[in-house]
Amino acid sequence: MADLTKVKAIAFDLDGTLIDSVPDLAAATQATLAELGLARCSEAQVRNWVGNGARMLMKRALQNANRLANASTESTLTKSTLTESVSANEVTEAELDEAMPVFMVHYQQHLQKHSLLYDGVVETLTALKASGYPLAIVTNKPYHFTLPLLKAFEIETLFGLVLGGDSLAKMKPDPMPLNHILNEWQLEPEQLLMVGDSKNDIFAAKAAGVSSIGLTYGYNYGEDIGLSGPTAVCEQFNQILALLSSVKTKG
Known part of the structure:
Protein backbone atom coordinates (compact mmCIF):
# COMPACT_ATOMS: atom_id res chain seq x y z
CA MET A 1 0.00 0.00 0.00
CA ALA A 2 1.17 3.48 -0.82
CA ASP A 3 2.71 5.91 1.68
CA LEU A 4 0.80 9.06 2.71
CA THR A 5 4.03 11.05 2.58
CA LYS A 6 3.98 10.72 -1.21
CA VAL A 7 0.41 11.95 -1.73
CA LYS A 8 0.06 14.79 -4.26
CA ALA A 9 -3.68 14.68 -5.05
CA ILE A 10 -6.84 13.66 -3.21
CA ALA A 11 -10.12 12.10 -4.37
CA PHE A 12 -13.22 12.39 -2.18
CA ASP A 13 -16.42 10.45 -2.01
CA LEU A 14 -19.54 12.66 -1.70
CA ASP A 15 -22.46 11.08 0.19
CA GLY A 16 -21.52 10.27 3.76
CA THR A 17 -18.13 11.93 3.32
CA LEU A 18 -18.72 15.58 2.44
CA ILE A 19 -22.51 15.71 2.61
CA ASP A 20 -25.16 13.99 4.70
CA SER A 21 -27.61 13.45 1.85
CA VAL A 22 -29.67 10.64 3.36
CA LEU A 111 -32.33 17.46 -4.03
CA GLN A 112 -30.61 19.61 -1.39
CA LYS A 113 -33.78 20.27 0.59
CA HIS A 114 -32.45 18.68 3.76
CA SER A 115 -28.85 17.67 2.96
CA LEU A 116 -26.08 19.25 5.02
CA LEU A 117 -22.33 19.56 4.78
CA TYR A 118 -20.49 17.79 7.56
CA ASP A 119 -18.57 19.95 10.04
CA GLY A 120 -15.20 21.19 8.83
CA VAL A 121 -15.65 20.23 5.19
CA VAL A 122 -15.37 23.68 3.59
CA GLU A 123 -12.48 24.79 5.78
CA THR A 124 -10.54 21.56 5.28
CA LEU A 125 -11.07 21.37 1.52
CA THR A 126 -10.07 25.02 1.15
CA ALA A 127 -6.92 24.49 3.19
CA LEU A 128 -5.97 21.35 1.24
CA LYS A 129 -6.38 23.12 -2.08
CA ALA A 130 -4.38 26.09 -0.79
CA SER A 131 -1.64 23.65 0.19
CA GLY A 132 -1.35 22.58 -3.43
CA TYR A 133 -3.38 19.36 -3.52
CA PRO A 134 -5.53 18.95 -6.65
CA LEU A 135 -8.95 17.67 -5.48
CA ALA A 136 -11.44 15.38 -7.21
CA ILE A 137 -14.88 13.95 -6.52
CA VAL A 138 -15.44 10.22 -7.06
CA THR A 139 -19.01 9.31 -6.20
CA ASN A 140 -21.49 6.63 -7.19
CA LYS A 141 -24.25 9.26 -7.32
CA PRO A 142 -25.39 10.05 -10.89
CA TYR A 143 -23.41 12.98 -12.30
CA HIS A 144 -26.44 15.16 -13.02
CA PHE A 145 -27.27 15.12 -9.30
CA THR A 146 -23.66 15.49 -8.15
CA LEU A 147 -22.83 18.82 -9.76
CA PRO A 148 -25.99 20.63 -8.53
CA LEU A 149 -25.22 19.49 -4.99
CA LEU A 150 -21.66 20.78 -5.17
CA LYS A 151 -22.93 24.09 -6.56
CA ALA A 152 -25.65 24.35 -3.91
CA PHE A 153 -23.01 24.20 -1.20
CA GLU A 154 -20.67 26.47 -3.19
CA ILE A 155 -17.78 24.01 -3.22
CA GLU A 156 -17.73 23.00 -6.91
CA THR A 157 -14.79 25.31 -7.69
CA LEU A 158 -12.58 23.41 -5.24
CA PHE A 159 -12.56 20.33 -7.49
CA GLY A 160 -10.60 19.96 -10.67
CA LEU A 161 -12.39 16.74 -11.66
CA VAL A 162 -15.85 15.40 -10.80
CA LEU A 163 -16.80 11.80 -11.58
CA GLY A 164 -20.33 10.52 -10.98
CA GLY A 165 -21.44 6.91 -10.88
CA ASP A 166 -22.40 7.09 -14.55
CA SER A 167 -19.39 9.10 -15.78
CA LEU A 168 -17.47 5.94 -16.69
CA ALA A 169 -18.35 2.36 -17.58
CA LYS A 170 -17.81 1.19 -13.99
CA MET A 171 -18.05 2.73 -10.53
CA LYS A 172 -16.67 2.01 -7.07
CA PRO A 173 -15.70 -0.50 -5.76
CA ASP A 174 -14.22 -0.98 -9.22
CA PRO A 175 -10.91 0.93 -9.50
CA MET A 176 -11.81 2.47 -12.89
CA PRO A 177 -12.63 5.97 -11.53
CA LEU A 178 -9.39 6.16 -9.57
CA ASN A 179 -7.39 4.80 -12.49
CA HIS A 180 -9.03 7.49 -14.62
CA ILE A 181 -7.74 10.18 -12.25
CA LEU A 182 -4.27 8.65 -12.29
CA ASN A 183 -4.26 8.83 -16.07
CA GLU A 184 -5.81 12.31 -16.30
CA TRP A 185 -3.45 13.86 -13.79
CA GLN A 186 -0.42 11.78 -14.74
CA LEU A 187 0.07 10.41 -11.23
CA GLU A 188 1.67 7.30 -9.83
CA PRO A 189 -0.64 5.27 -7.54
CA GLU A 190 1.27 6.28 -4.42
CA GLN A 191 0.60 9.95 -5.26
CA LEU A 192 -3.22 9.66 -5.01
CA LEU A 193 -5.30 9.43 -1.84
CA MET A 194 -8.93 8.29 -1.68
CA VAL A 195 -11.07 9.62 1.19
CA GLY A 196 -14.44 8.01 1.88
CA ASP A 197 -16.84 6.60 4.44
CA SER A 198 -17.66 3.27 2.79
CA LYS A 199 -15.91 -0.01 2.16
CA ASN A 200 -16.59 0.65 -1.54
CA ASP A 201 -14.16 3.57 -1.31
CA ILE A 202 -11.53 1.50 0.46
CA PHE A 203 -11.87 -1.49 -1.89
CA ALA A 204 -11.61 0.79 -4.93
CA ALA A 205 -8.47 2.36 -3.48
CA LYS A 206 -6.88 -1.01 -2.79
CA ALA A 207 -7.70 -2.24 -6.29
CA ALA A 208 -6.08 0.87 -7.78
CA GLY A 209 -3.07 0.62 -5.46
CA VAL A 210 -3.68 4.02 -3.87
CA SER A 211 -3.81 5.09 -0.22
CA SER A 212 -7.12 5.61 1.56
CA ILE A 213 -8.59 7.34 4.59
CA GLY A 214 -11.73 5.83 6.04
CA LEU A 215 -14.19 8.12 7.83
CA THR A 216 -16.17 6.67 10.71
CA TYR A 217 -19.24 8.92 10.62
CA GLY A 218 -20.75 8.16 7.21
CA TYR A 219 -22.68 5.31 5.61
CA ASN A 220 -21.03 1.90 5.72
CA TYR A 221 -23.89 -0.56 6.15
CA GLY A 222 -23.39 -0.57 9.93
CA GLU A 223 -19.84 -1.89 9.62
CA ASP A 224 -16.68 -0.51 11.21
CA ILE A 225 -14.78 1.19 8.36
CA GLY A 226 -11.52 0.04 9.94
CA LEU A 227 -12.40 -3.56 9.08
CA SER A 228 -11.93 -2.72 5.38
CA GLY A 229 -8.26 -1.90 6.01
CA PRO A 230 -7.83 1.75 4.99
CA THR A 231 -4.40 3.33 5.26
CA ALA A 232 -5.73 5.54 8.06
CA VAL A 233 -9.00 6.18 9.89
CA CYS A 234 -10.40 9.61 10.86
CA GLU A 235 -13.38 10.31 13.09
CA GLN A 236 -13.79 13.91 11.91
CA PHE A 237 -13.22 15.45 8.50
CA ASN A 238 -10.80 18.11 9.70
CA GLN A 239 -8.48 15.39 11.01
CA ILE A 240 -7.49 14.71 7.39
CA LEU A 241 -5.63 18.01 7.21
CA ALA A 242 -3.80 17.37 10.46
CA LEU A 243 -2.88 13.85 9.37
CA LEU A 244 -1.48 14.96 6.00
CA SER A 245 0.37 17.86 7.61
CA SER A 246 1.90 15.47 10.12
CA VAL A 247 3.13 12.92 7.58
CA LYS A 248 4.38 15.68 5.26
CA THR A 249 6.50 17.05 8.10
CA LYS A 250 7.86 13.59 8.87
CA GLY A 251 8.46 12.94 5.16
Missing part, protein backbone atom coordinates in the same frame (compact mmCIF):
# COMPACT_ATOMS: atom_id res chain seq x y z
CA PRO A 23 -32.64 12.85 4.39
CA ASP A 24 -33.19 13.84 0.73
CA LEU A 25 -32.55 10.32 -0.56
CA ALA A 26 -34.99 8.92 1.99
CA ALA A 27 -37.69 11.43 1.07
CA ALA A 28 -37.29 10.60 -2.62
CA THR A 29 -37.30 6.85 -1.96
CA GLN A 30 -40.41 7.09 0.20
CA ALA A 31 -42.20 9.18 -2.42
CA THR A 32 -41.25 6.67 -5.12
CA LEU A 33 -42.57 3.71 -3.14
CA ALA A 34 -45.79 5.59 -2.40
CA GLU A 35 -46.33 6.40 -6.07
CA LEU A 36 -45.77 2.76 -6.97
CA GLY A 37 -48.25 1.66 -4.29
CA LEU A 38 -45.61 -0.13 -2.23
CA ALA A 39 -44.81 -0.19 1.48
CA ARG A 40 -42.67 2.73 2.55
CA CYS A 41 -39.31 2.56 4.30
CA SER A 42 -37.62 4.52 7.07
CA GLU A 43 -34.78 7.02 6.83
CA ALA A 44 -32.70 4.67 8.99
CA GLN A 45 -33.13 1.91 6.40
CA VAL A 46 -32.08 4.20 3.56
CA ARG A 47 -28.99 5.16 5.57
CA ASN A 48 -27.96 1.50 5.41
CA TRP A 49 -28.84 1.11 1.72
CA VAL A 50 -26.85 3.94 0.12
CA GLY A 51 -23.36 3.64 -1.31
CA ASN A 52 -23.70 1.56 -4.46
CA GLY A 53 -25.50 4.05 -6.68
CA ALA A 54 -29.12 5.07 -7.17
CA ARG A 55 -30.17 1.87 -8.94
CA MET A 56 -28.94 -0.33 -6.10
CA LEU A 57 -30.65 1.94 -3.57
CA MET A 58 -33.93 1.48 -5.38
CA LYS A 59 -33.39 -2.26 -5.73
CA ARG A 60 -32.93 -2.57 -1.96
CA ALA A 61 -36.03 -0.45 -1.35
CA LEU A 62 -38.12 -2.61 -3.68
CA GLN A 63 -36.78 -5.81 -2.12
CA ASN A 64 -37.75 -4.51 1.30
CA ALA A 65 -41.24 -3.62 0.04
CA ASN A 66 -41.61 -7.12 -1.40
CA ARG A 67 -40.53 -8.69 1.89
CA LEU A 68 -43.11 -6.67 3.77
CA ALA A 69 -45.81 -7.63 1.28
CA ASN A 70 -44.97 -11.31 1.57
CA ALA A 71 -44.38 -11.39 5.33
CA SER A 72 -48.05 -11.66 6.26
CA THR A 73 -48.54 -14.80 4.17
CA GLU A 74 -45.35 -16.70 4.99
CA SER A 75 -46.76 -18.22 8.18
CA THR A 76 -49.35 -20.17 6.16
CA LEU A 77 -47.00 -21.34 3.41
CA THR A 78 -46.05 -24.98 2.97
CA LYS A 79 -42.41 -25.94 2.64
CA SER A 80 -42.73 -26.19 -1.15
CA THR A 81 -44.29 -22.75 -1.54
CA LEU A 82 -42.00 -21.01 0.96
CA THR A 83 -39.15 -21.07 -1.55
CA GLU A 84 -41.42 -19.43 -4.12
CA SER A 85 -42.25 -16.68 -1.64
CA VAL A 86 -38.59 -16.03 -0.87
CA SER A 87 -37.80 -15.75 -4.56
CA ALA A 88 -40.75 -13.38 -4.94
CA ASN A 89 -38.84 -10.89 -2.79
CA GLU A 90 -36.34 -10.49 -5.59
CA VAL A 91 -36.61 -7.56 -7.96
CA THR A 92 -36.42 -7.97 -11.72
CA GLU A 93 -34.55 -5.64 -14.03
CA ALA A 94 -37.88 -4.73 -15.62
CA GLU A 95 -39.27 -3.64 -12.24
CA LEU A 96 -36.15 -1.58 -11.63
CA ASP A 97 -36.40 -0.02 -15.07
CA GLU A 98 -39.96 1.04 -14.23
CA ALA A 99 -39.04 2.43 -10.80
CA MET A 100 -35.89 4.36 -11.67
CA PRO A 101 -37.48 7.20 -13.70
CA VAL A 102 -39.98 7.71 -10.87
CA PHE A 103 -37.15 7.89 -8.33
CA MET A 104 -35.14 10.29 -10.49
CA VAL A 105 -38.07 12.71 -10.66
CA HIS A 106 -38.62 12.63 -6.91
CA TYR A 107 -34.92 12.96 -6.09
CA GLN A 108 -34.65 15.97 -8.38
CA GLN A 109 -37.54 17.51 -6.45
CA HIS A 110 -35.94 16.78 -3.08
Whole structure:
Protein backbone atom coordinates (compact mmCIF):
# COMPACT_ATOMS: atom_id res chain seq x y z
CA MET A 1 0.00 0.00 0.00
CA ALA A 2 1.17 3.48 -0.82
CA ASP A 3 2.71 5.91 1.68
CA LEU A 4 0.80 9.06 2.71
CA THR A 5 4.03 11.05 2.58
CA LYS A 6 3.98 10.72 -1.21
CA VAL A 7 0.41 11.95 -1.73
CA LYS A 8 0.06 14.79 -4.26
CA ALA A 9 -3.68 14.68 -5.05
CA ILE A 10 -6.84 13.66 -3.21
CA ALA A 11 -10.12 12.10 -4.37
CA PHE A 12 -13.22 12.39 -2.18
CA ASP A 13 -16.42 10.45 -2.01
CA LEU A 14 -19.54 12.66 -1.70
CA ASP A 15 -22.46 11.08 0.19
CA GLY A 16 -21.52 10.27 3.76
CA THR A 17 -18.13 11.93 3.32
CA LEU A 18 -18.72 15.58 2.44
CA ILE A 19 -22.51 15.71 2.61
CA ASP A 20 -25.16 13.99 4.70
CA SER A 21 -27.61 13.45 1.85
CA VAL A 22 -29.67 10.64 3.36
CA PRO A 23 -32.64 12.85 4.39
CA ASP A 24 -33.19 13.84 0.73
CA LEU A 25 -32.55 10.32 -0.56
CA ALA A 26 -34.99 8.92 1.99
CA ALA A 27 -37.69 11.43 1.07
CA ALA A 28 -37.29 10.60 -2.62
CA THR A 29 -37.30 6.85 -1.96
CA GLN A 30 -40.41 7.09 0.20
CA ALA A 31 -42.20 9.18 -2.42
CA THR A 32 -41.25 6.67 -5.12
CA LEU A 33 -42.57 3.71 -3.14
CA ALA A 34 -45.79 5.59 -2.40
CA GLU A 35 -46.33 6.40 -6.07
CA LEU A 36 -45.77 2.76 -6.97
CA GLY A 37 -48.25 1.66 -4.29
CA LEU A 38 -45.61 -0.13 -2.23
CA ALA A 39 -44.81 -0.19 1.48
CA ARG A 40 -42.67 2.73 2.55
CA CYS A 41 -39.31 2.56 4.30
CA SER A 42 -37.62 4.52 7.07
CA GLU A 43 -34.78 7.02 6.83
CA ALA A 44 -32.70 4.67 8.99
CA GLN A 45 -33.13 1.91 6.40
CA VAL A 46 -32.08 4.20 3.56
CA ARG A 47 -28.99 5.16 5.57
CA ASN A 48 -27.96 1.50 5.41
CA TRP A 49 -28.84 1.11 1.72
CA VAL A 50 -26.85 3.94 0.12
CA GLY A 51 -23.36 3.64 -1.31
CA ASN A 52 -23.70 1.56 -4.46
CA GLY A 53 -25.50 4.05 -6.68
CA ALA A 54 -29.12 5.07 -7.17
CA ARG A 55 -30.17 1.87 -8.94
CA MET A 56 -28.94 -0.33 -6.10
CA LEU A 57 -30.65 1.94 -3.57
CA MET A 58 -33.93 1.48 -5.38
CA LYS A 59 -33.39 -2.26 -5.73
CA ARG A 60 -32.93 -2.57 -1.96
CA ALA A 61 -36.03 -0.45 -1.35
CA LEU A 62 -38.12 -2.61 -3.68
CA GLN A 63 -36.78 -5.81 -2.12
CA ASN A 64 -37.75 -4.51 1.30
CA ALA A 65 -41.24 -3.62 0.04
CA ASN A 66 -41.61 -7.12 -1.40
CA ARG A 67 -40.53 -8.69 1.89
CA LEU A 68 -43.11 -6.67 3.77
CA ALA A 69 -45.81 -7.63 1.28
CA ASN A 70 -44.97 -11.31 1.57
CA ALA A 71 -44.38 -11.39 5.33
CA SER A 72 -48.05 -11.66 6.26
CA THR A 73 -48.54 -14.80 4.17
CA GLU A 74 -45.35 -16.70 4.99
CA SER A 75 -46.76 -18.22 8.18
CA THR A 76 -49.35 -20.17 6.16
CA LEU A 77 -47.00 -21.34 3.41
CA THR A 78 -46.05 -24.98 2.97
CA LYS A 79 -42.41 -25.94 2.64
CA SER A 80 -42.73 -26.19 -1.15
CA THR A 81 -44.29 -22.75 -1.54
CA LEU A 82 -42.00 -21.01 0.96
CA THR A 83 -39.15 -21.07 -1.55
CA GLU A 84 -41.42 -19.43 -4.12
CA SER A 85 -42.25 -16.68 -1.64
CA VAL A 86 -38.59 -16.03 -0.87
CA SER A 87 -37.80 -15.75 -4.56
CA ALA A 88 -40.75 -13.38 -4.94
CA ASN A 89 -38.84 -10.89 -2.79
CA GLU A 90 -36.34 -10.49 -5.59
CA VAL A 91 -36.61 -7.56 -7.96
CA THR A 92 -36.42 -7.97 -11.72
CA GLU A 93 -34.55 -5.64 -14.03
CA ALA A 94 -37.88 -4.73 -15.62
CA GLU A 95 -39.27 -3.64 -12.24
CA LEU A 96 -36.15 -1.58 -11.63
CA ASP A 97 -36.40 -0.02 -15.07
CA GLU A 98 -39.96 1.04 -14.23
CA ALA A 99 -39.04 2.43 -10.80
CA MET A 100 -35.89 4.36 -11.67
CA PRO A 101 -37.48 7.20 -13.70
CA VAL A 102 -39.98 7.71 -10.87
CA PHE A 103 -37.15 7.89 -8.33
CA MET A 104 -35.14 10.29 -10.49
CA VAL A 105 -38.07 12.71 -10.66
CA HIS A 106 -38.62 12.63 -6.91
CA TYR A 107 -34.92 12.96 -6.09
CA GLN A 108 -34.65 15.97 -8.38
CA GLN A 109 -37.54 17.51 -6.45
CA HIS A 110 -35.94 16.78 -3.08
CA LEU A 111 -32.33 17.46 -4.03
CA GLN A 112 -30.61 19.61 -1.39
CA LYS A 113 -33.78 20.27 0.59
CA HIS A 114 -32.45 18.68 3.76
CA SER A 115 -28.85 17.67 2.96
CA LEU A 116 -26.08 19.25 5.02
CA LEU A 117 -22.33 19.56 4.78
CA TYR A 118 -20.49 17.79 7.56
CA ASP A 119 -18.57 19.95 10.04
CA GLY A 120 -15.20 21.19 8.83
CA VAL A 121 -15.65 20.23 5.19
CA VAL A 122 -15.37 23.68 3.59
CA GLU A 123 -12.48 24.79 5.78
CA THR A 124 -10.54 21.56 5.28
CA LEU A 125 -11.07 21.37 1.52
CA THR A 126 -10.07 25.02 1.15
CA ALA A 127 -6.92 24.49 3.19
CA LEU A 128 -5.97 21.35 1.24
CA LYS A 129 -6.38 23.12 -2.08
CA ALA A 130 -4.38 26.09 -0.79
CA SER A 131 -1.64 23.65 0.19
CA GLY A 132 -1.35 22.58 -3.43
CA TYR A 133 -3.38 19.36 -3.52
CA PRO A 134 -5.53 18.95 -6.65
CA LEU A 135 -8.95 17.67 -5.48
CA ALA A 136 -11.44 15.38 -7.21
CA ILE A 137 -14.88 13.95 -6.52
CA VAL A 138 -15.44 10.22 -7.06
CA THR A 139 -19.01 9.31 -6.20
CA ASN A 140 -21.49 6.63 -7.19
CA LYS A 141 -24.25 9.26 -7.32
CA PRO A 142 -25.39 10.05 -10.89
CA TYR A 143 -23.41 12.98 -12.30
CA HIS A 144 -26.44 15.16 -13.02
CA PHE A 145 -27.27 15.12 -9.30
CA THR A 146 -23.66 15.49 -8.15
CA LEU A 147 -22.83 18.82 -9.76
CA PRO A 148 -25.99 20.63 -8.53
CA LEU A 149 -25.22 19.49 -4.99
CA LEU A 150 -21.66 20.78 -5.17
CA LYS A 151 -22.93 24.09 -6.56
CA ALA A 152 -25.65 24.35 -3.91
CA PHE A 153 -23.01 24.20 -1.20
CA GLU A 154 -20.67 26.47 -3.19
CA ILE A 155 -17.78 24.01 -3.22
CA GLU A 156 -17.73 23.00 -6.91
CA THR A 157 -14.79 25.31 -7.69
CA LEU A 158 -12.58 23.41 -5.24
CA PHE A 159 -12.56 20.33 -7.49
CA GLY A 160 -10.60 19.96 -10.67
CA LEU A 161 -12.39 16.74 -11.66
CA VAL A 162 -15.85 15.40 -10.80
CA LEU A 163 -16.80 11.80 -11.58
CA GLY A 164 -20.33 10.52 -10.98
CA GLY A 165 -21.44 6.91 -10.88
CA ASP A 166 -22.40 7.09 -14.55
CA SER A 167 -19.39 9.10 -15.78
CA LEU A 168 -17.47 5.94 -16.69
CA ALA A 169 -18.35 2.36 -17.58
CA LYS A 170 -17.81 1.19 -13.99
CA MET A 171 -18.05 2.73 -10.53
CA LYS A 172 -16.67 2.01 -7.07
CA PRO A 173 -15.70 -0.50 -5.76
CA ASP A 174 -14.22 -0.98 -9.22
CA PRO A 175 -10.91 0.93 -9.50
CA MET A 176 -11.81 2.47 -12.89
CA PRO A 177 -12.63 5.97 -11.53
CA LEU A 178 -9.39 6.16 -9.57
CA ASN A 179 -7.39 4.80 -12.49
CA HIS A 180 -9.03 7.49 -14.62
CA ILE A 181 -7.74 10.18 -12.25
CA LEU A 182 -4.27 8.65 -12.29
CA ASN A 183 -4.26 8.83 -16.07
CA GLU A 184 -5.81 12.31 -16.30
CA TRP A 185 -3.45 13.86 -13.79
CA GLN A 186 -0.42 11.78 -14.74
CA LEU A 187 0.07 10.41 -11.23
CA GLU A 188 1.67 7.30 -9.83
CA PRO A 189 -0.64 5.27 -7.54
CA GLU A 190 1.27 6.28 -4.42
CA GLN A 191 0.60 9.95 -5.26
CA LEU A 192 -3.22 9.66 -5.01
CA LEU A 193 -5.30 9.43 -1.84
CA MET A 194 -8.93 8.29 -1.68
CA VAL A 195 -11.07 9.62 1.19
CA GLY A 196 -14.44 8.01 1.88
CA ASP A 197 -16.84 6.60 4.44
CA SER A 198 -17.66 3.27 2.79
CA LYS A 199 -15.91 -0.01 2.16
CA ASN A 200 -16.59 0.65 -1.54
CA ASP A 201 -14.16 3.57 -1.31
CA ILE A 202 -11.53 1.50 0.46
CA PHE A 203 -11.87 -1.49 -1.89
CA ALA A 204 -11.61 0.79 -4.93
CA ALA A 205 -8.47 2.36 -3.48
CA LYS A 206 -6.88 -1.01 -2.79
CA ALA A 207 -7.70 -2.24 -6.29
CA ALA A 208 -6.08 0.87 -7.78
CA GLY A 209 -3.07 0.62 -5.46
CA VAL A 210 -3.68 4.02 -3.87
CA SER A 211 -3.81 5.09 -0.22
CA SER A 212 -7.12 5.61 1.56
CA ILE A 213 -8.59 7.34 4.59
CA GLY A 214 -11.73 5.83 6.04
CA LEU A 215 -14.19 8.12 7.83
CA THR A 216 -16.17 6.67 10.71
CA TYR A 217 -19.24 8.92 10.62
CA GLY A 218 -20.75 8.16 7.21
CA TYR A 219 -22.68 5.31 5.61
CA ASN A 220 -21.03 1.90 5.72
CA TYR A 221 -23.89 -0.56 6.15
CA GLY A 222 -23.39 -0.57 9.93
CA GLU A 223 -19.84 -1.89 9.62
CA ASP A 224 -16.68 -0.51 11.21
CA ILE A 225 -14.78 1.19 8.36
CA GLY A 226 -11.52 0.04 9.94
CA LEU A 227 -12.40 -3.56 9.08
CA SER A 228 -11.93 -2.72 5.38
CA GLY A 229 -8.26 -1.90 6.01
CA PRO A 230 -7.83 1.75 4.99
CA THR A 231 -4.40 3.33 5.26
CA ALA A 232 -5.73 5.54 8.06
CA VAL A 233 -9.00 6.18 9.89
CA CYS A 234 -10.40 9.61 10.86
CA GLU A 235 -13.38 10.31 13.09
CA GLN A 236 -13.79 13.91 11.91
CA PHE A 237 -13.22 15.45 8.50
CA ASN A 238 -10.80 18.11 9.70
CA GLN A 239 -8.48 15.39 11.01
CA ILE A 240 -7.49 14.71 7.39
CA LEU A 241 -5.63 18.01 7.21
CA ALA A 242 -3.80 17.37 10.46
CA LEU A 243 -2.88 13.85 9.37
CA LEU A 244 -1.48 14.96 6.00
CA SER A 245 0.37 17.86 7.61
CA SER A 246 1.90 15.47 10.12
CA VAL A 247 3.13 12.92 7.58
CA LYS A 248 4.38 15.68 5.26
CA THR A 249 6.50 17.05 8.10
CA LYS A 250 7.86 13.59 8.87
CA GLY A 251 8.46 12.94 5.16
